[in-house]
Amino acid sequence: MAASMFKQTFCFLKNAATSSFANVFCSSERSFTLYTYRARRRFKTVRRRYNYVPMGRPETPPDGKYTTEPLRFIRSGGRDLNGKVVNAKIGGGPKVSWFMRDSNYPEVGERDEKVLRVHPDPVRTAHLALVGSGNHKRYIIAHQNVKEGDVITTSCQIPPIPVRAVEGNAHPLGALPIGTIVHNIEKIPGEGGRICKAGGSSALILRTLGDKVVLRLPSKHEMALDPKCMATVGQVSNSGHDAIPWKGVGEKMSSGYRPRTGWRHRKTGYHGRKIKPKRTFIVKPTPPKYETFKLSGV
């Protein structure tokens, strides 16, 4: 037994020793595997908290331009791209509409915007705020203490003295003082907000490290970012949505979950449809090159 185990390891190492590791881990040879669906995913229904998010995909407008009109949201029903049931515990629920939310920051020096409406979002955990300036309206993430009639400013300038942080305003990270709470942060300047968009989340500015600004994320990781990246001050709205529990089965069913089959209908490997993953083909690494020596006739 030990010998066989030893052999297995030795064979692997032998192959590894003779063939260059660059060949085995080279991406060009592994690229054949990416076209096929390899991993056998185990679908677990995560026990979602209340004010959950429906599972599905949105329908984008045909123009591709930004609109404030409600659009269609298509529920998945537990179906895959091929149309087959992949998760039988999803299904039902009310029809829901989806609004396009703008998390980009405009590239102007300064702009004032006025909050017109605030209402909850059926597709996300954070609330939505309708905001208008000039002739343009858009939806943004609503912060904790937002009201109708507030005026919000965004500015791209970094003065030498840090700016006094007012809730709702947007500034680059280099302009904000240490200790401010911040959300909708950019990773690369000019790209758009990426971090801390969910309900109740926020990040903290800890210190500066040379050219960069260090943030503490909600997962307690620290991240160093360019000081030109934009962020808005404050905490995202709807912070207590985690704590509300489900009332019962009826509420879950009416929201889009389906029951689990009980012990009488417990499935084993013997019952039911045979669902197996598709086989992949792995390109074997190139065989090792043996050096050949020719003997001369001397």
Place this chain on the structure above:
Amino acid sequence: MRITRQLFVSRKSRIKLLLDNLTYKDLPLNAPALSDVDIVKVNERKKHEEKQQSLPPELADDPRFYVPLKHEERKNYRQVPAFLYNNKCRFIEGTKQACVLTKSLRFDGLPENVQQLVDKFEVPNESRLVQKAILKSQLWDSAKELLPRRKDPEYPNFKFNREYGIPLEKKLNMLSFDFFRIAETAVAAKYPQTTKTRRMIFNPSGMATFFKYNESLLSFYVGINAVITSRSMLSPFVPEEQVESKSSGSIPSIYPISPTIDFFKTHNYNLKNSIGFSEISSKFPHTLILLNDNDWSEDERQARALVTAMGVLLAQAKKTFPGIKARLPAPMAVQVVNVSETALNFTYFQLNTVDFDNTEDNVKNFVWFDTNNVLFDKLMPQPWKGDEFKRTRIESLDLDGFKKLLATVGYCADLEESLTQFHDKLIEL
């Protein structure tokens, strides 16, 4: 054979020897740089390449591969964009936004000239006739059409059964035109010559204007349900001498927003200036009638009434005083009646200037709002509360709104009668 610690330890040294002979320890950390790979600094994120355009379909008219036309290819393309107004433009700030657009001062209640006429027109069996009109529209009509689904905010998950009944559009038509028929007979009983001078036109078409506001073109296509016209112009609510003294107040500002935020911006449009009913003898509008076949708030409905009144008067001012850019030599006025399911709303608008850009001018336009004159309470069924709440209930009649309607319809009726008598006397001579 069982793998024991002794065996594992005895082979460990052998494995170590082999591993030491290999050089794999060094390779992953100090791997040689491949020539094909370029080191990229993370200053920008890689943008997704655009998908290659698919081949054209075999049939030219295949609707599955329809691509909409660009703006330049559609008809009526102009380089200068314009903002269009429609019946379905919903002002987000309500009457405040409309007042800033039309540069008008706001007053609440009825103007003085109309307030004096409130109790002067008598209708025999007034309450009985009004109740008949209400019940005709709500209950006695025999229409059976599928009504839209109902949702109650008190109990959102309750599922109502689908009902068949009278649609909203028909209810409003019946209610409003019964009221106006009663009002016109009451006015004609006192001033009989108004039957010759006045007309009622249903769904007039072709009413449009355009003008410049803060270096942007606006074009109005106004939609009206009905209009009462007369042979002579309405006398203004505030005479010309008192216009300057009364326009001393200030207009509120909606700073980050411009009042054209709800308009539709296009490059394809047609500019037109026309009144729809100019080919008949009675061509001056007296009252406009709007039916609120929507679920807006009363504030938004009044804003729509203001803007339609302004559009109608602008079209007329451009025809009577061509080439005008500022103050009018004679002010013009119009009345609007907004009919919703249970209430009546009134607006009275007077046009003094056409210069809408200057907010700090001496002369401004005037607006009177009288909203939410509720005639009756309609309580929809809520079966989860008990047996008493199973059916719809119509309660508490209030006739104040109807009396105001009589006053608006009867405004300037005495002037028309005197003018017609004068006109007939001339013919006799």
